[in-house]
Amino acid sequence: ETGVTQTPRHLVMGMTNKKSLKCEQHLGHNAMYWYKQSAKKPLELMFVYNFKEQTENNSVPSRFSPECPNSSHLFLHLHTLQPEDSALYLCASSQVGGAMNTEAFFGQGTRLTVV
């Protein structure tokens, strides 16, 4: 198994749909992240979970709702999205605490298209 696994790889949804993105990490890390990657823009951090507690919400609209039931799993629940939310959504994990944080390890992303 790869270190960070995201499902689905591709998702097309209508603006009235509800869907969820899933991320699972097999690295024993205790922090997980959602990033949004849009065309021609830098990656934008959306949410950070540290020891299952949300530590950062980067002014993300409420139509994106994260959930972190344990340190290995992270979800992003989507509802009533807009076409401009179409992007690649990347999950990452890292180990924090102690003398040094590790670098972030990324999944392969979910390509989301909102129609």
Added chain:
Amino acid sequence: AQTVTQSQPEMSVQEAETVTLSCTYDTSESDYYLFWYKQPPSRQMILVIRQEAYKQQNATENRFSVNFQKAAKSFSLKISDSQLGDAAMYFCAYRRARKGGSEKLVFGKGMKLTVNP
């Protein structure tokens, strides 16, 4: 706020030659980390190399090396003996060195590298 700038959106290099990707950043912190990530068509972000700001020695990783100029806030990546598999988007990233807590990465816009056979 910290910012990362990659001014070249695209570059190309001949196979087996050397190419240098540029990155500048802005921060008021004295202790931080800098990274180069590679994103091939598979879309997975892969760490290429990492540099701690407190280290004067430039990081190297096989064919990949950096030129870290702290005073100039410059962090370029040199790829030697370029291979076809090096073709990808390359992202420069910054992170504060805050011990004990998660810390977000600040990314540049990326640069597309093409390797010509």
